[in-house]
Each structure stands twice: as C-alpha cells, then as structure tokens.
Amino acid sequence: MRMFIIYTLAQNTYTMKDHYNTLVIGGGTGGIMVASQLLAKGLEKDIAIIEPAKYHYYQPAWTLVGADTYEYEDTQRTMSSVMPEGADWLQQKVTKIKADDNKVVLDNEKEVTYDYLIVSPGLKHDFSLVPGLQEVMDDPDSGVGSVYTDPEKVKKNIKRFEGGVALFTQPTTPIKCGGAPQKIMYLAESAFKKQGVRDKAKVVFATNGGVIFGIKPVKETLMKVVNRKNINLKFGHNLVEIDPKEKIAWYELGDNKGEHNDLDVETIEKDGRVGIKYDFLHTAPPSVAPEFVKESGLTNEAGWMDVDQYSLQHKKYKNIFGIGDVAALPTAKTGAAIRKQVPVVIDNLEKLKKGNEHFDKKYNGYSSCPLVTDYGKMVLAEFDYEGNFTPDPKLKWMLIGDSSKEHWRLWMLKKYGLPYLYWNKMMKGKDV
Numbered sequence: 001m002r003m004f005i006i007y008t009l010a011q012n013t014y015t016m017k018d019h020y021n022t023l024v025i026g027g028g029t030g031g032i033m034v035a036s037q038l039l040a041k042g043l044e045k046d047i048a049i050i051e052p053a054k055y056h057y058y059q060p061a062w063t064l065v066g067a068d069t070y071e072y073e074d075t076q077r078t079m080s081s082v083m084p085e086g087a088d089w090l091q092q093k094v095t096k097i098k099a100d101d102n103k104v105v106l107d108n109e110k111e112v113t114y115d116y117l118i119v120s121p122g123l124k125h126d127f128s129l130v131p132g133l134q135e136v137m138d139d140p141d142s143g144v145g146s147v148y149t150d151p152e153k154v155k156k157n158i159k160r161f162e163g164g165v166a167l168f169t170q171p172t173t174p175i176k177c178g179g180a181p182q183k184i185m186y187l188a189e190s191a192f193k194k195q196g197v198r199d200k201a202k203v204v205f206a207t208n209g210g211v212i213f214g215i216k217p218v219k220e221t222l223m224k225v226v227n228r229k230n231i232n233l234k235f236g237h238n239l240v241e242i243d244p245k246e247k248i249a250w251y252e253l254g255d256n257k258g259e260h261n262d263l264d265v266e267t268i269e270k271d272g273r274v275g276i277k278y279d280f281l282h283t284a285p286p287s288v289a290p291e292f293v294k295e296s297g298l299t300n301e302a303g304w305m306d307v308d309q310y311s312l313q314h315k316k317y318k319n320i321f322g323i324g325d326v327a328a329l330p331t332a333k334t335g336a337a338i339r340k341q342v343p344v345v346i347d348n349l350e351k352l353k354k355g356n357e358h359f360d361k362k363y364n365g366y367s368s369c370p371l372v373t374d375y376g377k378m379v380l381a382e383f384d385y386e387g388n389f390t391p392d393p394k395l396k397w398m399l400i401g402d403s404s405k406e407h408w409r410l411w412m413l414k415k416y417g418l419p420y421l422y423w424n425k426m427m428k429g430k431d432v
C-alpha cells in the first residue's frame with residue numbers, strides 16, 4: 001500500500017509519496033534541467049526532485065561577482081521558483097541509495113522507491129585535502145578566497161590588495177569549470193591596474209597542469225593574454241599545504257613543467273617542496289563526489305559516479321543515470337556540458353522504458369568554458385572528448401568569426417546572453 005504524506009512549506013503544499021516512476025537527486029543545473037525537459041516534452045508525469053536547499057544559483061556568474069561586474073543577488077533564485085510544475089519537491093537530503101532495492105533513503109529516515117533514478121547532486125568541496133586551507137578560507141582578513149565558495153570575499157580581497165604577490169592556484173583534484181581560476185586572475189589583474197597597484201604587484205598562476213588550456217587554438221590566445229598581462233606561469237605545481245601564519249602556499253613539483261615562464265617571483269625550497277609567499281591568494285576548492293554516492297557503491301576507483309561516458313547510464317545499475325559534476329566523465333565539469341548530457345539521458349531513458357537498451361544517442365564529451373580575459377573580452381572554448389575545438393555554428397549569428405580569439409561580443413554573451421538562456425530556456429525545459 002502506498003503511503004501519502006502532505007506537508008506545507010512556506011506557502012507551497014507538497015505531496016510526498018513513497019514511490020515515483022522517476023526520481024531525480026539534486027535541484028541544481030542537471031536535476032532541474034532534466035526534470036523540466038521530461039515534463040515539458042510530456043515524457044514523464046510521476047516525478048520528484050529531492051533537493052534540500054532553499055536557493056538555486058547560477059554559478060557561472062560568480063567569477064563576474066568576484067570581479068565586481070555582476071551582483072551576487074542576481075545569481076540567486078528561490079528553489080521553489082525553478083522547480084518545474086508537475087514535479088514533487090522533496091525538500092530533504094539523500095543519505096543513501098539502496099540501488100539493489102531501487103530505494104533512496106532521506107535524512108528524515110524515510111525511504112522512497114523508484115523505477116528510474118537520475119543522480120545529479122553536484123560535487124562536494126573538501127578543504128581538508130590541503131592542510132591549512134580551511135583556516136585561511138574562514139579568516140575574513142587572510143587575503144585568501146575563492147569565487148567557488150564566496151565571490152563577495154574575493155571582491156573585497158581584490159579591492160583591499162595594495163601590492164605584493166597575488167597568487168592564483170588550484171588543487172590537483174577535478175574541479176568545476178577548470179577555467180574559472182584563470183578567468184578571475186585575468187579580471188583581477190585588470191582591477192589591480194585600475195586601482196593603481198599593478199606596478200607593485202606580481203601576479204602568479206601556479207597549477208598542476210602542463211599547459212594553460214588543453215585546446216590548441218584557445219591555448220595560443222591565452223598565452224598571448226598571459227604575456228600581455230605579464231603573469232608568472234608555474235606549471236607542474238601540486239598544491240599540498242597552506243601555512244596560514246607565514247602566508248606560504250606549499251607545492252610538490254610534478255613532471256608537467258610545460259611552457260612556463262619564471263618571471264621574478266621568489267620561491268622557498270624546503271624538504272623537497274617549493275613555497276610561494278603570497279599577499280593575496282585565490283584558489284578553487286579541492287573537490288570530491290558527495291559521500292552518499294560513494295557510500296552507496298556507485299563510484300569508480302577515482303571516487304566519481306561510474307557511468308558510461310557515452311550513454312550516461314550507470315555501469316552496474318541499468319535504471320540509474322548520472323549527469324553533471326558528480327559523473328566520472330573525462331571532460332570539463334560545466335553547465336554547458338549538462339546542456340548536452342540531458343537530451344542524451346532523456347532519449348536513453350525513453351528507450352529503456354520501452355525495453356530497448358540499444359542507445360544510439362551518445363554524449364560526445366561536449367563541454368565549454370567561457371574564458372573571460374578582461375573586462376569586455378572573452379574567448380569561448382568549446383570541445384569534446386577528443387580535445388577537438390568544436391565552436392557552435394550559432395555563433396555566426398552573433399557575427400563572431402573565430403571564438404578562439406578575444407571578442408567583445410563573447411563578453412556580452414557571458415554577461416547577458418548565457419544567464420538569460422539559463423533561466424529562461426535551460427531551467428524551463430526548452431531546447432537550447
């Protein structure tokens with residue numbers, strides 16, 4: 001016998017059943033987009049989204065917030081306003097997936113069963129992977145921040161910076177939108193100029209990679225930007241510890257030396273590590289899959305959700321699909337990638353419901369990174385699993401010839417066009 005619970009949250013009444021045909025975990029970019037499309041296309045009526053948060057964020061604009069050219073409030077909407085009509089919202093946290101029993105356990109200890117499950121809870125930041133990092137992130141006066149967690153703090157840190165070493169770095173784990181740590185660097189460098197402190201500043205980019213960007217034509221443009229802005233590049237630098245007292249970021253050196261340019265930044269060597277003393281530090285957070293996904297036995301050896309990279313179906317549990325940041329996919333973790341993953345999941349899900357497991361629609365690893373290179377300038381990196389540069393033909397409509405080159409129209413797309421498409425198309429289940 002099915003159990004029905006009706007409860008009231010603010011002005012909205014939600015009905016919680018104990019079984020749904022399709023359950024979606026996460027009301028972020030992936031969860032809302034997939035549920036909205038299933039409903040808008042009339043492919044599903046019995047669907048719920050499990051999401052504990054009160055607010056939904058357009059995270060791609062947080063880089064612009066950090067650079068003081070976008071309002072944080074404009075990146076935030078209430079979760080109730082993005083929940084698609086026709087889906088039940090279970091405002092709980094998932095604590096476990098019992099995949100063998102087609103069951104999800106919630107933090108109120110209730111269990112919900114499903115026929116099909118779509119998992120999109122994003123990723124989790126784990127600052128403990130770099131000792132000392134949490135302490136400096138929590139300290140309002142440390143000069144350390146991240147647009148990934150608190151873009152307003154980054155904005156303050158940029159404004160307060162009076163010169164010295166401005167270090168931009170990232171951890172060795174996968175992160176969301178791998179280009180964001182350099183986008184905020186290019187903008188901060190310009191902000192330092194406007195503030196009249198650039199002459200007293202050394203701007204350093206230290207990363208574990210061996211190249212500024214993996215896609216050749218984009219790399220060529222970005223190297224020109226780096227040289228124009230006189231940025232110190234340090235490749236093969238694996239961030240291992242922060243010394244909050246001495247303000248030193250410690251690195252172990254990898255083999256990825258790359259096309260680096262050791263300008264005039266002093267380093268300290270100790271116990272086989274290299275230290276960079278900083279006055280300002282920006283980093284992306286070390287990131288992992290949420291614990292409940294791992295504890296439910298759904299991850300691969302690297303700790304990410306073990307889905308087939310083309311069908312997005314879980315490798316062991318055929319009625320489970322994974323999308324977004326949680327998925328073990330060899331491409332960049334972005335909302336743009338989700339835009340291309342959702343139609344594939346929807347198509348495959350429909351086939352599966354009809355007992356057909358021959359999935360001919362495949363996700364080709366498409367992802368994109370809008371690399372803001374200055375106030376008013378941007379490069380758009382679009383690529384696939386093979387590392388091919390795959391610019392969207394629609395860009396021709398915007399009179400953008402070569403999107404691997406800096407263009408003011410691409411900046412307009414980032415600041416105005418993409419947020420519009422996100423809220424009005426992607427979140428509403430419309431094709432984009």
Ligand SMILES: Cc1cc2nc3c(=O)[nH]c(=O)nc-3n(C[C@H](O)[C@H](O)[C@H](O)COP(=O)(O)OP(=O)(O)OC[C@H]3O[C@@H](n4cnc5c(N)ncnc54)[C@H](O)[C@@H]3O)c2cc1C
Pocket residue numbers: 025026027028029030031050051052053058059060061062063092093094095120121122123147148176177180290292323324325326333334335336337338368369370
């Ligand atoms: C600074 C920054 C810049 C970025 N720039 C770009 C860009 O320019 N272009 C681009 O395309 N992308 C960009 N991204 C990346 C993009 O925002 C993410 O890739 C995208 O939001 C991932 O969607 P998701 O659904 O996987 O996760 P999210 O959107 O993070 O949503 C996950 C949801 O799951 C919920 N959740 C978590 N745990 C549970 C649980 N246990 N139970 C139920 N629900 C749970 C969370 O509350 C959250 O609402 C950027 C991100 C950041 C932070």
